[in-house]
Amino acid sequence: MSREKILEAIKKNKPAPKELPEVIGFASTYTNLTITFAESIRKAGGELITVQDMTSIPARIRQALPGMQRIADLVNESPDTYRHLLNDPASLEVVVLKGRLAVAENGAIWLHESDCVNRVYPFITQHLVLIVEQHTLVGNMHEAYVIMGNMMNSYGVFIAGPSKTADIEQSLVIGAHGARSLLVFLVGPGV
Template identity: 35%
Template sequence: MRGRNDILADIRANKPKFTAPAPAVPNYDDHYPSDAAGLQARFIEVLEKMGGAWAEPEANESLEATMRRALADKLDANSLIASNVREIKGNRRVHADDTPASLHDVDVAVLRARFGVAETGTVCFTEAELTVNAVAYLAQHLVVLLDPATIETNLHRAYQRDDYKNARYTVFHTGPSATADIEGVLVRGAQGVRSLTVIPTPTV
C-alpha cells in the first residue's frame, strides 16, 4: 500500500496549471460608520450583545482603578492578577516558559488587544500579547486594553491586516465563554473566562 506522502507527492506533481488571478473579494463594509466615533459605538453595541462590557475610564482615573471599578464584584484582596501590559501592574508575571497548568489559579488576565472588530464585538490577540496562549482561557476574568483607533469594520478588513497575517498565532475573543446547548439555556463562563471587559486605551 502506498504511503500518505507518496500520494500527496503525486497530487502535487499532477496539479493542473492554473494562472488565472484570484477574484477580487469585496469588503462588504459600505454600511459601517466611516468615522471613528461611530465605529466605536458599533463595537460597543455588539460587544455588549455578546456578553462583554465596555469600561470607560473616568476623569483622572488610572487604568488599574478603572479595572477595579469594573470588576468590583469579582475582585478581593487575594485576587491573582496576571498582567501582560505595562499600564496595569498586577501581582502575577506571565513568562514565556510558564506551563499552561501553572496559570490555573489566575483570577484576572490583563492583555492588550492587537485590534478590535466592530462587526462582531471581537478583540484579537497574537502570541506577542498572550505570552502563554492559555492565559486568555484559564483566567476567571479577562480585561482587555483596546486602542479605539484599531477597530476594524469587519472580519474581511481584519484578515487583510499585516499584523494578523504575519503572526505565528492569532485568536479572536468575542465576549466571555458561553454555551446554550443544554436545553437552550445560555450559560456564560462554562468553558473559559466568565467575563470580558474592554477598557479603551490608546497605544502609546
Template identity: 35%
Template sequence: MSSKEEILASIRQHTQTRYEKPDLERMERLVYSDKVAQFCTISRAVGGEAVVLGEGEDLNAIIRQTYPDARRIASVLPEITCATFNPDDLEDPRELDGTDLAVVAGEIGVAENGAIWIPQTVKHKAVYFISERLVILLDRTRIVDTMYDAYRILDKEEFRFGAFISGPSKTADIEQALVMGAHGAREVLVILK
C-alpha cells in the same frame, strides 16, 4: 491515488456549476460610520462589555470598581498597578489555575463582530483562557470594519501565536443550554483607550 485525492476528484467530477473566485479588491465591503459605537454594541450582543476610557479616568480604578472581589489579578502590562502577580514569573502554566482576572492587551478590534486579535505577549498563553474574567485593553484607533480588514493587517505583521476573542466563552452544545465560561473566561470587559 490516496483517499483524499479520490474524494477531491469525485467532487470535481460531480460539480455541475463552477464559479470563479471573486475579486476581493473590487468587492463592496461593510464600512461603519462609527466603528467604536458599532464595536461596543456588538460586544454587548455577544455577552461581553466594552467601555470607552474617558479623559482623566483611572484605568486601574475602573478595573477595581468592575471586579471588586478579584483577588488574583494577572497582568504583564506596566500600567496595570492593580495586578497582584505577573504571570511571566510563573514557571508552570498550571499555577495560573485560580486566576480571578487577567488584564491583557489587544492589537486589533473588529467592528462587525466585536472580535479582538490578541497576540501572545506573555510567557504562558493559558492566561488568556484560564482566568475567570478577562479585561482587554484596546486602542480605539485600532478598530477596523471587518474581519477581512483585520486579516489584511495581520498578513503584514508577524505573530507567533494569537487568537481572536469576542466576548466570554460560551457553548450551547449540551441540550441547547447556553453555558458561559465553558472554554475560557466567563466575563470579558474591553476598555477602549
C-alpha cells in the same frame, strides 16, 4: 506512501481549473465604529467601558471586579506585582491584556501570541480584561485580515466575548471553560 497516493488521486479526480474571485470581501459601511463595536461586545456577552486614557484603568478594574485577589495586569502593572501569580496560572482570577486590533462588526479582539504573553492566559483566567485602542478598530473581518496579514507568525486569537455555551437545551450559559466574563476598555481621546 499515503501522501503520494492521496496527491495522485486528487490529480486524477480534480475538476478543471477554476479561477479565484477577483475581489475578496466587502468594504464595511459602519458610520461609527465605536458604537457598532460597543453593541457587538454587548451582544457577545461582554461589557465595554470607554476611557480617555489608560490611567484610570487599574482602579476601574477593581471597581468592576470587586473582591478579586489574584489579578495579573500585564499591561498597566510592573511584573513584580504579578510574577508570582504566573507560576500557577490555574489560580488566576483576572488577567489584563492588550488587543492588537478589534472588529466593530462582531466585537472580535485580536491578540497576537506576544499580546497573550503566554497562550493559555486568556483562557485559563476566571475573568479577562482586554484593552483596545480606539484607533485600532476596523469595520469587518476583511479589513482586519488586511491589517493582520503581517502580524501572524506563531499564534493569534480573535476573542469575542466571554466563554459561553448553549449545549444544554439551547440555554445560553456564560462561562463554559474559558473566562467567565470579558471586560473591554476602549481607550481613545474621542470616545
